Amino acid sequence: MTSNGWFQIAFFFVLIVASAKPLGSFIANVIEGRKTFLSPILGPLERLVYKLCGIDPAQEQRWTQYTAALLAFSAFSCILLYALQRLQGFLPFNPQHYGAGSVSPDLAFNTSASFGTNTNWQSYTPETTLSYLVQMAGLTVHNFLSAAAGLAIAIALVRGFARQSIKTIGNFWADLTRSTLYILMPMSLIAAIFLCSQGVIQNLHPYTVVTTLEGAKQIIAQGPVASQEAVKMLGTNGGGFFNANSAHPFENPTPLSNMFEMFLIFLIPGALTYTFGKMVRDTRQGWAMFAAMSLLWLAGVVTAYHYEQNGTPILARNGIAVQASATQPGGNMEGKETRFGIADSALFATVTTDASCGAVNSMHDSFTPLGGLVPLFNIQLGEVVFGGVGAGLYGMLMFAILAVFIAGLMVGRTPEYLGKKIEQKEVKMAMLSLLILAACILLFAGASSVIPFDKGSYWNPPGPATANLTNPGPHGFSEILYAYTSGTGNNGSAFGGLNPNTPWYNLTIGVVMLFGRFFMIIPLLAVAGSLADKKQVPVSAGTFPTHGPLFVALLTGVVIVVGALTYFPALSLGPLIEHLL
């Protein structure tokens, strides 16, 4: 590990700390409909959207209506994406002439569920599957809207804490529109143009055919990449325009674009902790959350960097340099790019799985066992380390509810959080979402490890579900475990050695993505509704303060203990045993 590597990691963290307050305040202003410096330009556009869609932004919704709006929107937008993929052969912006043949019904379902839930798991190789129209009007749109919806839900939950004796939690349509127009669109616009300056492509040309210096033919994929790349990172989506995702030089051409892309992943989730503090009128609460997240992030990045730089026994045996020097990066370079080396790859892998982004700049499947454990375990913790846009905040608030509940049990007192009594309903809902997510990961990973299919069967042509693996032994099990973890956690990164493009995997992973999103959101919106209706309890001597180091430690502890207790047996069959082999 090099001092230069550590400096990059520190530099990255400073960027996130520095942007939390300014952006966090801006988001709070936007979402509450206050005037900002963008209002003169975007105000008319916002009002036009409301007019075209017949929306009254001032009309408040109860949690049930808010949920209904979210579900109706998710359902329709996913159906539209399904149709776009299946009909791409008849539609314009398709210079490579991809048809319905390249997108089977189960694949189209998987992709719709994937992009509609902000997962962006990809069973296909985009550059040989999808037309530019599907990439733009299908996937880019979901990159915006699924992130905006996540942000809306987080804000609705925060309103539950901030309000008292009110039956409503905001208007979903207004939250969605404002998040898209004022937050995601302007920042994506600037980010896309910056990425272009670094070499990210943005065109509608057919693929370029060149004759190489040695006289071979090389076909170079093209497309409108920068516009999708920007929102892919900013919205913690993570679905690559190309199969190699942010490892592809056209998606992430330089170390500077790489730093910028990692910054975009944490930018909004980091800022939302401040937005939260501001909305509950106590910014210390937001910073406490920020501190807990930072600790977990640091633990992950240190672990991943250490093990990746150490290299593997195979490299050592063959006399390959694993020590970094001034002229070469050393370490486990399998699946990593020269321009990023070890530090930037380990940092990216940690950041993308702390958040529910799932973009990758190196192949997690080729990480060392414990280096690869970091991204896997990060997702299993619930992606609450800054987390997805909105999703990280509402996930961490769920853990905060559990933390104060556990603290309450210890002293025998009804727990409170932010002046709201945490009672049976809130704890039940928090536990319900936790259990459903764990069940999705463990049951499906278990099933796929043993389920027999005949070779050539419809459900899984390669044979048994384990026939789709690239790697034998415990690492193969890690591939399956990672797939369902990534799907349920709405992350989207993969141990890519698993070939998931068969009906069995497409359908089951599609289902866990939907469960992972909506069985998290619906209970939390119920909590929001119930909290908004409660009175604020005045702070007393017996109130457990939730802004100090003690709470930060408790919260961090609860996240780790819940994750470790739930997943330790599964992890010990995968990465842990592989490390000991």
Next chain:
Amino acid sequence: MFSQLRPAVLITIVMTVLTGLIYPLAITGIAQVIFPYQANGSLAVRNGTAVGSELIGQAFTKPEYFHPRPSAAGPKGYDATASGGSNLGPTNPDLAKRIEKDAAEYRAENGVTSGIPADAVTTSGSGLDPDISPANALLQARRIARARQVAETEIMALVRKNTKGRELGFMGEPRVNVLQLNIDLDLQYPMR
């Protein structure tokens, strides 16, 4: 739920037009005007025709050219429509065999007996890595000098000229662009 259907349908359509057509097409327009070279793929042109992209690695196997890293993109490697890594795990016997073979070949080709830089025998994440580490390039210099019948020091000087340092002094890793280096080789030391 049904009262929410109308706004759900309408907002999806409005946002599809806004974020799915107007936004990407606007960026395309802006990018084509401000950064046409980058937006179209940073194509490297020699004698008026494109010979590849500066950002996309291509296969080199002849001894007189610098060789890129092994590639897992497509069955033959460096297929720029099939980007991706090997996804071989750290304990996979196939990976052990591949690295053993590649390391032996690398040592034989370049007359190296000491340690090899890791990037020389590992596949990249994209399979299209345009770069190699400076250490890797310098180890290949002797082979190229012999094939092109020039002094090894001259080839090493060319490698140093083509070495890009860390960005802003600290970001990423030092690297050498293989295509650019090979184009320069052909220009300065053409095969006789």
